[in-house]
Amino acid sequence: xxxxxxxMMPVHPPEKSRTVCFDEDVELIVRADExxxxxxxVGQHHxxxxxxxxxNDIFLANLIARTKxxxxxxxxxxxxxxxPANIAVRLALLDHLSHGRIMCGFGQGGVPTDWELFxxxxxxxxxxxxxxxxxxxxxxxxxxxxxxxxGQFWHIKILSPNPELGIGTLLKPYQQPHPPIAMSMVKxxxxxARMAGQRGYIPIxxxxxxxxxxxxxxxxxxxxxLEAGRGMPDRNEWRLSRSILIxxxxxxxxxxxxxxxxxxTFKYLKQLLQDSNLLQLFKxxxxxxxxxxxxxxxxxxxxxxxxxxxxxxxxxxLWDATGGxxxxxxxxxxxxxxxxxxxxxxxxxxxxxPSLPTLEKV
Numbered sequence: 150x151x152x153x154x155x156x157m158m159p160v161h162p163p164e165k166s167r168t169v170c171f172d173e174d175v176e177l178i179v180r181a182d183e184x185x186x187x188x189x190x191v192g193q194h195h196x197x198x199x200x201x202x203x204x205n206d207i208f209l210a211n212l213i214a215r216t217k218x219x220x221x222x223x224x225x226x227x228x229x230x231x232x233p234a235n236i237a238v239r240l241a242l243l244d245h246l247s248h249g250r251i252m253c254g255f256g257q258g259g260v261p262t263d264w265e266l267f268x269x270x271x272x273x274x275x276x277x278x279x280x281x282x283x284x285x286x287x288x289x290x291x292x293x294x295x296x297x298x299x300g301q302f303w304h305i306k307i308l309s310p311n312p313e314l315g316i317g318t319l320l321k322p323y324q325q326p327h328p329p330i331a332m333s334m335v336k337x338x339x340x341x342a343r344m345a346g347q348r349g350y351i352p353i354x355x356x357x358x359x360x361x362x363x364x365x366x367x368x369x370x371x372x373x374x375l376e377a378g379r380g381m382p383d384r385n386e387w388r389l390s391r392s393i394l395i396x397x398x399x400x401x402x403x404x405x406x407x408x409x410x411x412x413x414t415f416k417y418l419k420q421l422l423q424d425s426n427l428l429q430l431f432k433x434x435x436x437x438x439x440x441x442x443x444x445x446x447x448x449x450x451x452x453x454x455x456x457x458x459x460x461x462x463x464x465x466x467l468w469d470a471t472g473g474x475x476x477x478x479x480x481x482x483x484x485x486x487x488x489x490x491x492x493x494x495x496x497x498x499x500x501x502x503p504s505l506p507t508l509e510k511v
């Protein structure tokens with residue numbers, strides 16, 4: 150059976166109490182655990198009022214004792230904004246506290262004000278920092294002191310350890326050789342997708358892009374795997390994210406999508422993408438002029454919305470178009486109407502996802 154997980158950016162209106170936002174996000178993941186969701190990925194940003202979690206590792210630590218079986222992932226750890234040694238030991242600690250329920254997503258980040266806050270270089274250079282930072286984390290998880298790792302952006306070394314007293318020893322993960330590693334994929338022709346395929350990392354397709362781009366993600370991921378001699382990758386590893394809203398009727402779902410915080414979220418995302426020169430992500434046609442991209446067109450292009458029957462059909466269509474995927478990640482949204490969102494969550498878990506086809510194991 151297709152697995153069901155969560156992807157929590159999270160998104161909340163800026164005027165809403167931060168404490169209430171975090172409490173609701175915690176409750177959502179606890180409910181998902183009780184409903185049998187397999188995993189939950191949580192994002193981080195430092196300068197976005199709409200996406201207010203700046204330290205997803207701390208947020209996940211708060212969930213470990215509150216949940217029983219759901220796996221918890223950083224979605225993602227933004228590598229250029231942290232020292233690799235800090236990433237390595239904090240994730241290792243989470244892995245021990247959770248007894249191996251941690252997954253590690255790595256990425257570059259795409260928020261200009263975050264780049265400004267940390268005085269980061271241009272995006273291309275940040276991409277190189279991300280690759281080097283991931284490599285440094287992996288080396289630190291495998292190495293025993295003394296070591297000396299010289300990179301272009303970081304020089305990480307312990308040259309005078311005292312093994313007898315354990316001085317110079319870094320915490321290693323609970324899972325060996327390390328927790329599962331994932332990379333998010335956004336744009337068509339994604340280099341992240343190719344790199345993830347080359348390295349055998351878990352691929353996570355963004356919920357912000359239409360189906361044709363998602364199909365391209367798997368194409369590039371497969372190309373990377375074959376280039377690296379890894380053979381044909383297993384689609385069961387593929388996570389595909391989608392914003393999903395289920396109403397009791399199709400009209401009810403769309404009314405809420407266009408008038409509630411869901412619609413406001415996409416107004417915010419449209420502006421954020423426009424400011425980052427990424428508005429093409431919301432276009433169903435690459436030649437579509439920017440001024441024709443509206444909130445409603447974006448929602449209709451990248452979201453799954455409707456009554457139970459309509460959503461089930463859209464998910465089956467998505468399955469057929471992509472060739473199948475191992476896990477559907479429901480992108481979370483603000484609980485502007487808690488009862489409505491709990492209905493959506495429970496209907497997806499109990500009625501709709503169990504009806505999806507099952508991939509053969511590779």
